[in-house]
Each structure stands twice: as C-alpha cells, then as structure tokens.
Amino acid sequence: MSTFQDLGLNDDLLQAITDLGFTKPSEVQEKAIPILLESETDLVALAQTGTGKTAAFGFPMLEKIDVASRTTQGLILSPTRELCLQITNEMKLYGKYCKGLNVVAVYGGSSIQDQAREIKRGAQIIVATPGRMKDMIKRRLVDISKIQYSVLDEADEMLNMGFKEDITDILSHTPVDKSTWLFSATMPREVATIAKKFMNNPQEITVGTKNESTSNVSHEYYLVNARDRYQALKRLSDANPDIFSVIFCRTKRDTQKVAENLIEDGYSAGALHGDLSQNQRDLVMKSFRNQQIQILVATDVAARGIDVDDITHVINYQLPDEPEVYTHRSGRTGRAGKTGISMVIVSKSEVRKIKSIERIINKKFEKKDIPDGADICEVQLMSLANKIHNTEINHEIDKHLSSINELFADTDKDELIKKFFSVEFTRFYNYYNKSKNLNVAEGSYDRDSRREGGRDFSRGSKNDSTRYFINVGGKDGFDWMKLKDFLKEQMNLGRDDVFKVETKDSFSFFNTENELKEKVLAHFTDFKHEGRFVNVEVSENRGGGRRNDRRSGSSGKRRDDRRSGGRRDDRKESSGNRGDRRRSDSGSKPRRSDSSDFGSSRPRRSRR
Ligand code: AMP
Numbered sequence: 001m002s003t004f005q006d007l008g009l010n011d012d013l014l015q016a017i018t019d020l021g022f023t024k025p026s027e028v029q030e031k032a033i034p035i036l037l038e039s040e041t042d043l044v045a046l047a048q049t050g051t052g053k054t055a056a057f058g059f060p061m062l063e064k065i066d067v068a069s070r071t072t073q074g075l076i077l078s079p080t081r082e083l084c085l086q087i088t089n090e091m092k093l094y095g096k097y098c099k100g101l102n103v104v105a106v107y108g109g110s111s112i113q114d115q116a117r118e119i120k121r122g123a124q125i126i127v128a129t130p131g132r133m134k135d136m137i138k139r140r141l142v143d144i145s146k147i148q149y150s151v152l153d154e155a156d157e158m159l160n161m162g163f164k165e166d167i168t169d170i171l172s173h174t175p176v177d178k179s180t181w182l183f184s185a186t187m188p189r190e191v192a193t194i195a196k197k198f199m200n201n202p203q204e205i206t207v208g209t210k211n212e213s214t215s216n217v218s219h220e221y222y223l224v225n226a227r228d229r230y231q232a233l234k235r236l237s238d239a240n241p242d243i244f245s246v247i248f249c250r251t252k253r254d255t256q257k258v259a260e261n262l263i264e265d266g267y268s269a270g271a272l273h274g275d276l277s278q279n280q281r282d283l284v285m286k287s288f289r290n291q292q293i294q295i296l297v298a299t300d301v302a303a304r305g306i307d308v309d310d311i312t313h314v315i316n317y318q319l320p321d322e323p324e325v326y327t328h329r330s331g332r333t334g335r336a337g338k339t340g341i342s343m344v345i346v347s348k349s350e351v352r353k354i355k356s357i358e359r360i361i362n363k364k365f366e367k368k369d370i371p372d373g374a375d376i377c378e379v380q381l382m383s384l385a386n387k388i389h390n391t392e393i394n395h396e397i398d399k400h401l402s403s404i405n406e407l408f409a410d411t412d413k414d415e416l417i418k419k420f421f422s423v424e425f426t427r428f429y430n431y432y433n434k435s436k437n438l439n440v441a442e443g444s445y446d447r448d449s450r451r452e453g454g455r456d457f458s459r460g461s462k463n464d465s466t467r468y469f470i471n472v473g474g475k476d477g478f479d480w481m482k483l484k485d486f487l488k489e490q491m492n493l494g495r496d497d498v499f500k501v502e503t504k505d506s507f508s509f510f511n512t513e514n515e516l517k518e519k520v521l522a523h524f525t526d527f528k529h530e531g532r533f534v535n536v537e538v539s540e541n542r543g544g545g546r547r548n549d550r551r552s553g554s555s556g557k558r559r560d561d562r563r564s565g566g567r568r569d570d571r572k573e574s575s576g577n578r579g580d581r582r583r584s585d586s587g588s589k590p591r592r593s594d595s596s597d598f599g600s601s602r603p604r605r606s607r608r
Helices: 011-020 025-038 053-064 081-094 111-119 130-138 155-160 164-171 189-198 226-238 252-264 277-290 322-330 348-361 373-390 395-407 411-430 480-491 514-523 554-561
Strands: 043-046 073-075 103-106 124-126 147-154 179-184 203-205 217-223 245-248 269-272 295-299 313-316 340-346 366-368 463-471 499-502 508-513 526-529 532-534 536-538
Touching: 011 053, 011 081, 025 043, 025 179, 025 203, 025 252, 043 395, 053 073, 053 081, 053 179, 073 130, 073 164, 081 103, 081 124, 103 111, 103 130, 103 366, 111 130, 111 203, 124 130, 124 155, 130 164, 147 554, 155 164, 155 322, 164 189, 179 189, 217 245, 226 252, 226 313, 226 340, 226 373, 245 480, 252 269, 252 295, 269 277, 313 322, 322 340, 322 348, 373 411, 463 499, 463 514, 480 499, 480 508, 480 532, 508 514, 514 536
Parallel strands: 043 179, 043 203, 073 124, 073 147, 103 124, 147 179, 217 340, 217 366, 245 295, 245 313, 269 295, 313 340
Antiparallel strands: 463 508, 463 536, 499 508, 526 532
C-alpha cells in the first residue's frame, strides 16, 4: 500500500491532503494517479461513486495545469448540478494551496452571465453539466479550444441521461491532442463506444470487478402484488425503525406521490426530483444530510451525486428500466466502509429482471418476506425499549417525581412498564393487528401482473372486468396515462381500479372490475367536462384488444346522441396499438387507503 507521497504529488497537494485528513490513497487513486502524472495518456477508469475518484483525476489535473496562466486548461463534465458542485468544491479543497487557482462550476438553473463572468476572470478548470456547457459554447461565453485535460465523470450516467449529443458537440470544440479521462461505474456498450470514438489508446483501470456493486451491500427482494407496493414500503420502513434511506421511483410523479403519502402517513420523508425548483431541492438535500428527514424519495436523475455516507437502506420502489441503473442506486448505501442493504419491491411481472441484475452486479439477491404485523410490532417495541434504556435522564423531572410516585403508588413495576410502553406501542399494534400477508409465492398466479403495464392480456378473457367506451381521446389532449388519471380522479378510484386504457384519436377504451360498472356508468350519466358531454358506455369486448370493440346496451343509444358528430365510424380498437400497455402505469398514485390492510388509524412515526 503506497502513501500519497509515493504517488508523486507535489507539496501543495500533500499539504491539502493532510488538512483533509486523508491518510492513504484509495484504490482508484493508487491506480490512476501515477498513470496520469507520469504520462499524457487517455484513461478509462471503472469505479463506483464514493471510491475517491474525484481526487483520482483531480490531483493529477491540479498538478499538471499552469495556475499562473488564465487559460482554461481542464474541463470536467458531470451529469448533474449536484455532482458538478460537489466536484467543484472538492477541487477547490484539493487545490487550496495552488495559488491563483480558479475552478468554476457551470450548470443549469443559475445565471449563465454570472458563470460567464467568473470564467472571464480566468478559470483554469471548468466543471460543467453538458447542457449548460453546450449552451455557453453556442453563445461564445467560454473558450475550450486550448484545454489539455478533459474528464467525463460518471460517463454511464451522462449517457443514460441522454447527453451523448451534447458531449459529442462539446468535445468537438476541444483540441484533438488533449488527454481524456473517462470515469464510469459501469461499462455498457454506449460508454465503450464513446471511449472508442474520443479516446486514443486509453489505459484501463478497474476498481473492484467490472459492473460489480459494492461488496458491503447486500441485496434483497420482496415479491408482492403491485397494488400492495406502498403497504410493503411502509412495512419495510416500520420494520427498520432507524432506517435512513433513499427510495427510488421511476418517474417524478411517482416520486412526488410516494413522498406525499409517506408524509401524510406520518413518516419523516421528502421528495427529490427534477420538477422541484433548485431551492426546494437544496432544502430537501440539506434536511436529508442533517438527518432531519429519514426517507428521501428520489428519481434516478435527481439522486445522482448524493454524497451522504450513512444511508442504511436503498429501497427500489420500482425497478429501473435499465438494469445497469440498479448499480448506481445500490451504490448510495454501503459507503465509507459501512454496510448497507438494497431492497427491491417487485411484482411477479418484474421478477425476471432480478436475474439480469444479478448477472450485472455479480451477486445473488436474497428473496425475503415482507414482515408481518406481529414482527413489526415486536421490532418497534424492542426499539422503543432500547431507546428508553439509552435515554439520558432529564433531571428537570426530579422535582415532579414525588407527585408521579404518588400517582403510581399502587402500580407494580411490570404494570408500570406495560402502561408506559402502551403509550407508544398501542398505535402500532392497532395498525398492524390482523394485518394481511403481503407476500406472493413465486410461481403463483399473479392477479396484478395483468395490471402493470398490461403485458398479460389474460384479464380480457375473463369475465371479471368490464370494458368501456369513452368519447374522448387524443384530440382532447388525453394519452393513456392522462386518461387513466382523469378517470381515477373523477370517480375517486384507486391505483389499479382502471386498467387497459387505450386512447384513439377521438375516443378511448378502458376496463374496470365488474363491481365498479354501476359506479362508472352512474358517474358519467349527464357528465360534462370543460363544457362538453363526456359519455361512457359498455363496450361489447370485455377484455379489449379486439378490432371490433363495440358499445352495447340501451344507455349507449341515449348517450350516442350527445357525442360530437362524425366520430362514430372510427370506434374500433386496433389490436396493433398495445405499445402503451407495455409501459408501466407510472403516473399512478400508490394506494394510500389501507382498506385491505385493516384499521383506519395509521401509526405516526416520531421524527428523528
Ligand atoms: P468521490 O468518490 O470522489 O465522490 O469521494 C468520496 C468521498 O471520499 C469524498 O467525500 C472525498 O472527500 C473522500 N475521499 C477521497 N479520497 C479519500 C482518501 N484517500 N481518504 C479518505 N477520504 C477520501
């Protein structure tokens, strides 16, 4: 094991390293720094976040640039604003004794003119997000024609986020003979293509195994019905009273909804996604860092660059579309030598994805059961007991002790303990008493796989659902997701109550369970939306998916008259338009009401 001195760094950097308290180089630093110091070479480094890779490229870049010059010599591209700022801060700390050093962050959501002004003052190193950088180049606010070192940090993530074109464009403004250092947690084909295209005979280093997730993270999955996903999430949180976690959802909307529902249910949670203002995101991140919130619900994009060391659990509320993204998610925990758990809540239709992830991370998942109510109550009770046992006594109580003793004169110790614990425990007990089992056995018939994304069309052939025709469609601004939301909101239905939604130009179809038929038809009797009659009728094809999806019933005739003219002939449901069903019902609200999970009162969690 070498020291920072052995790596050949100069005294200014060594002094900063001492100030930072870094005692020895991390693996990626040990491997990358000598290569980058010794030669002008391109480099591909496979390393996870949290391995110290900023310093691995940062120290050599700081050592090599000329701080006496005001020319921009180094460009670091990173996927998100958070990461961009984090790298900038680290670079400033590493270069604090490099007199004259100016590192400037360039990212969206902040004044472009201010950033341009800072660069004009002479920025030797620019740390940028690709979108804003491209914009600055276009407006001629920055000159990168003389850079000698470019870093593509988290290259896989930048490509995941669709920055390929921007990166290509930016690099076309840089000299061909510069050195390019690419850092990536995974090596999907796109990253290899970029490396081939922009790099010249790069040296390669790998920290850990390629694409392997951090070794101190264990991976678990929980198989539930899709409609029980939110309940499962709550149980996993309740079964881990000291959880400090990031929950990943696929869409901004789901992220917001899950966070809102958790907050409403008394959890200490916050949302982090791209629809929030920068200010809101900063506030959430600050609360999370300070552990004022215990559960951060985030999208993949927004969570990039979260640099918080103590995350105990990552919960995949939904799996990512790309299995590689799972590595980034699980890498949020198990940092800084700590252990972590990455949990996945899956429905039957997704379980096969676990296998592909296992291949990528080179590790096995453990299938576990969602804890039942009794387990959770026990965990909560023991957690409370431990908290009380470890609580420091507040001696302000001393002066009231005699009155309290008087009150409990006839109560023995056991009884007193029971009473004391009941204050907190009864809420949990009432909530979880007689709770149902949420686990689904592997290989069993999955009712909900039909609902998610609609890949399984078996439901259509069963007689338990009703297919409806509705006289609104694409022309009225509805796609299948918007229509599904509209129907759910109108009739106050749950996440899975409306399914097989298919929109055409001027009309659409959807299904509900048979028992909702009366409610649906009653709701849409004489129903007006934005000044026009919206008409719902039963379609003859109960399941959907056939070409001749016709309406039936006498009520249909009456409503027919109100339908906007000229649309009757195109009321066929083309079987070729199932693409939408393959997508997940990502905009859906998780079931908040716990109708099947007993009890109306929910336990409210105390804040940390
Ligand atoms: P990074 O992977 O660059 O995001 O680094 C993760 C964290 O590790 C940052 O907070 C760094 O300041 C810290 N770090 C980087 N190198 C070392 C080192 N050699 N020893 C201790 N901490 C380090």
